[in-house]
Amino acid sequence: MKAIAVQPGAGVPDVVERPVPEPASGEALVRIHRVGVDGTDYEVIEGSHGGVPEGDDRLVLGHEAVGVVDDPNNTGLEAGQYVVPTVRRPPPGIETNEYFERGEPDMAPEGAYVERGIVGAHGFMAEYITSPAEFLVPISADLAPWGFLVEPLSITEKALEHARASRSAFDWQPNAALVLGTGSLGLLTVAMVAAADDFERVYCLGRKDRPHPVIDVIERLGATYIDSRETPVDEIPTASEPMDLVYEATGYAKHAFESIDALAPNGVAALLGVPSDWEFEVDGGYLHRELVLHNKAIVGSVNSNRSHFEAAIDTLAELPDWLLEAIVTGIYGLESVDRAFPHATAHAATADDESAGTPDDDTTIKTAVEFTTI
Amino acid sequence: MKAIAVQPGAGVPDVVERPVPEPASGEALVRIHRVGVDGTDYEVIEGSHGGVPEGDDRLVLGHEAVGVVDDPNNTGLEAGQYVVPTVRRPPPGIETNEYFERGEPDMAPEGAYVERGIVGAHGFMAEYITSPAEFLVPISADLAPWGFLVEPLSITEKALEHARASRSAFDWQPNAALVLGTGSLGLLTVAMVAAADDFERVYCLGRKDRPHPVIDVIERLGATYIDSRETPVDEIPTASEPMDLVYEATGYAKHAFESIDALAPNGVAALLGVPSDWEFEVDGGYLHRELVLHNKAIVGSVNSNRSHFEAAIDTLAELPDWLLEAIVTGIYGLESVDRAFPHATAHAATADDESAGTPDDDTTIKTAVEFTTI
Numbered sequence: 001m002k003a004i005a006v007q008p009g010a011g012v013p014d015v016v017e018r019p020v021p022e023p024a025s026g027e028a029l030v031r032i033h034r035v036g037v038d039g040t041d042y043e044v045i046e047g048s049h050g051g052v053p054e055g056d057d058r059l060v061l062g063h064e065a066v067g068v069v070d071d072p073n074n075t076g077l078e079a080g081q082y083v084v085p086t087v088r089r090p091p092p093g094i095e096t097n098e099y100f101e102r103g104e105p106d107m108a109p110e111g112a113y114v115e116r117g118i119v120g121a122h123g124f125m126a127e128y129i130t131s132p133a134e135f136l137v138p139i140s141a142d143l144a145p146w147g148f149l150v151e152p153l154s155i156t157e158k159a160l161e162h163a164r165a166s167r168s169a170f171d172w173q174p175n176a177a178l179v180l181g182t183g184s185l186g187l188l189t190v191a192m193v194a195a196a197d198d199f200e201r202v203y204c205l206g207r208k209d210r211p212h213p214v215i216d217v218i219e220r221l222g223a224t225y226i227d228s229r230e231t232p233v234d235e236i237p238t239a240s241e242p243m244d245l246v247y248e249a250t251g252y253a254k255h256a257f258e259s260i261d262a263l264a265p266n267g268v269a270a271l272l273g274v275p276s277d278w279e280f281e282v283d284g285g286y287l288h289r290e291l292v293l294h295n296k297a298i299v300g301s302v303n304s305n306r307s308h309f310e311a312a313i314d315t316l317a318e319l320p321d322w323l324l325e326a327i328v329t330g331i332y333g334l335e336s337v338d339r340a341f342p343h344a345t346a347h348a349a350t351a352d353d354e355s356a357g358t359p360d361d362d363t364t365i366k367t368a369v370e371f372t373t374i
Numbered sequence: 375m376k377a378i379a380v381q382p383g384a385g386v387p388d389v390v391e392r393p394v395p396e397p398a399s400g401e402a403l404v405r406i407h408r409v410g411v412d413g414t415d416y417e418v419i420e421g422s423h424g425g426v427p428e429g430d431d432r433l434v435l436g437h438e439a440v441g442v443v444d445d446p447n448n449t450g451l452e453a454g455q456y457v458v459p460t461v462r463r464p465p466p467g468i469e470t471n472e473y474f475e476r477g478e479p480d481m482a483p484e485g486a487y488v489e490r491g492i493v494g495a496h497g498f499m500a501e502y503i504t505s506p507a508e509f510l511v512p513i514s515a516d517l518a519p520w521g522f523l524v525e526p527l528s529i530t531e532k533a534l535e536h537a538r539a540s541r542s543a544f545d546w547q548p549n550a551a552l553v554l555g556t557g558s559l560g561l562l563t564v565a566m567v568a569a570a571d572d573f574e575r576v577y578c579l580g581r582k583d584r585p586h587p588v589i590d591v592i593e594r595l596g597a598t599y600i601d602s603r604e605t606p607v608d609e610i611p612t613a614s615e616p617m618d619l620v621y622e623a624t625g626y627a628k629h630a631f632e633s634i635d636a637l638a639p640n641g642v643a644a645l646l647g648v649p650s651d652w653e654f655e656v657d658g659g660y661l662h663r664e665l666v667l668h669n670k671a672i673v674g675s676v677n678s679n680r681s682h683f684e685a686a687i688d689t690l691a692e693l694p695d696w697l698l699e700a701i702v703t704g705i706y707g708l709e710s711v712d713r714a715f716p717h718a719t720a721h722a723a724t725a726d727d728e729s730a731g732t733p734d735d736d737t738t739i740k741t742a743v744e745f746t747t748i
Contacts, residue, residue, distance in 0.1 A: 107545075107639075109668065161543045162540075165543035166536075166540035166671060167539075168542060169538075171476050253663075256662040256665070257658055265481075271662060273666065274663050274666055276663075277657055281656075282655075282658065284627040284628060284631055284652055284653070284656065285627040285651045285653075286651050288649050289650075294676075295676060296674050297672065299540065300668065300670050301666065302667050302668075302669060
């Protein structure tokens with residue numbers, strides 16, 4: 001079968017030939033329909049994040065997939081059922097551990113998991129994959145064409161759940177939310193927060209020049225675009241309003257610290273990005289004091305578990321078609337894999353990297369690879 | 375009547391003469407028994423925090439009090455009932471606001487409250503005070519001698535409640551807790567965390583040379599003393615173990631950032647200190663990434679509300695007498711007020727300031743002023 005693999009740090013992804021996997025006991029064989037591409041894939045490609053499975057020199061990419069059960073292999077799944085696979089698995093040679101037993105592999109520390117398509121395990125960019133049935137989340141046939149968006153949506157489901165939990169010891173009454181980043185994760189989050197009951201006003205920060213399709217999406221969602229070149233994060237409370245929630249999806253480390261300033265009293269910043277080392281000066285006394293005197297919180301969040309995938313499928317069902325069509329700017333077959341990875345050779349930054357600097361003129365938002373049509 | 379007042383930044387506290395206050399409708403008249411002294415009092419004395427009520431040039435100090443109802447004034451309280459007053463009140467001229475209506479004045483932003491004895495309202499270091507009955511929390515006669523510890527205990531009740539809430543979206547299984555600071559708040563917190571069901575091992579960081587009564591208290595509580603001059607906060611995971619909870623009670627801003635390193639995956643740092651501005655360099659990329667990849671959280675916490683005072687009274691009832699006697703190193707009458715404020719002229723740091731540096735040889739832990747015996 002065909003698969004898309006990469007030697008991290010040493011090349012661009014290309015199509016390789018691999019044997020069709022054989023499902024072990026408890027595993028189903030899944031025929032892959034579509035797999036999304038995101039910033040993490042670019043980090044894996046450039047070698048700054050993740051790594052190949054032991055004993056291999058290439059990694060099959062892909063962690064945002066949707067497929068159809070080809071051989072249920074007595075797992076209880078039905079042939080023809082569309083499914084979205086979750087990402088984390090127990091490390092090689094370990095059947096399970098306490099985090100997987102609790103259904104919370106997203107809370108497992110390093111060493112207690114591998115991530116398919118990211119670190120230590122091959123991903124989903126292949127014609128067929130096998131997976132234990134417990135890691136395959138059913139999705140309806142009508143949502144299946146967009147099923148590769150479930151994984152990124154699940155990331156935000158978890159982050160918002162943790163952010164809200166951090167404010168659950170009191171009667172939090174949020175109004176305004178700010179999303180940092182205009183990548184696909186940022187835009188999906190703007191849509192989710194705009195649709196949520198607890199936020200009346202949503203803002204999204206980026207560095208795009210008007211006119212731009214991304215700004216059109218933000219505004220059609222009823223949100224307000226903020227240009228980071230005109231309004232730095234820490235000036236947003238004065239220029240717009242203080243934010244009850246800041247959702248950071250840029251991986252730009254200064255934003256994490258500036259978010260403390262952007263928050264309203266009792267607000268929470270959810271951090272999602274994975275920056276590299278970067279030393280800079282902060283007014284640590286001020287930031288510390290600001291966190292304390294205004295009861296502010298910062299919550300880091302990574303990965304997601306099956307409950308978040310299930311919530312994400314419900315969320316996906318509510319998102320308007322125009323939004324999905326606007327965000328997914330290209331779906332490419334194996335014959336044009338290079339078009340699915342437009343940034344793989346162009347630069348090393350992540351797709352969601354929205355650091356201040358030169359304008360981002362790229363109109364690509366989200367791409368996917370299609371292995372079979374449905 | 376006698377009261378203890380200060381001109382912030384311009385002097386040391388001294389005894390002044392004030393008229394006995396008249397309770398307004400809904401207020402009771404309380405005869406004050408004892409009032410504790412803490413780091414915030416020293417910040418007020420030196421003028422770095424808080425401020426006098428409008429139209430006054432001196433502030434009556436004191437926010438950790440216990441007294442006895444002298445005139446219930448038809449509030450429903452009974453004469454002779456011991457009470458602990460809470461600290462925040464609506465600003466002058468405002469009867470209430472949404473935060474007070476919800477019973478959560480601790481979550482009110484600046485401008486939506488005054489704090490008795492700290493900012494904008496006279497405190498409890500007086501022979502008599504008046505207070506709306508809703509801000510007077512009943513305490514039993516046998517606990518009343520230690521009732522001035524209820525306010526600091528309530529600060530930790532709130533901080534721990536918020537820290538635990540931040541971890542409530544998943545099955546948090548903490549084991550180890552680290553308290554930064556060996557002041558009275560730090561020691562009371564060590565006792566509370568050591569008695570809690572969710573922490574098996576408790577550590578307390580300070581900079582005292584052995585032998586020292588504070589180290590004796592830590593060890594008698596079953597906790598482990600860590601000398602910050604030997605083991606910086608960010609090296610604690612290697613030297614001891616990673617911490618599921620870090621409770622910062624030093625006001626030393628670098629600790630807030632180093633705590634991210636001290637935390638175990640899924641851990642939370644509760645920040646309590648109120649440092650001044652201080653610029654320094656951090657590896658912001660690393661700290662941001664560490665928060666995200668290990669699902670860590672930081673929760674700032676200030677003040678407390680009536681529910682935390684009630685929980686603190688329950689906690690106080692469980693604390694052993696030897697601990698209270700060890701922590702309260704002096705109770706002084708009005709004739710020796712200077713002994714109740716041993717640091718008021720010596721230096722400008724807060725009582726809980728545990729920044730790395732010269733050893734702290736002081737054996738004073740907690741003092742209180744006694745206005746009447748009971």
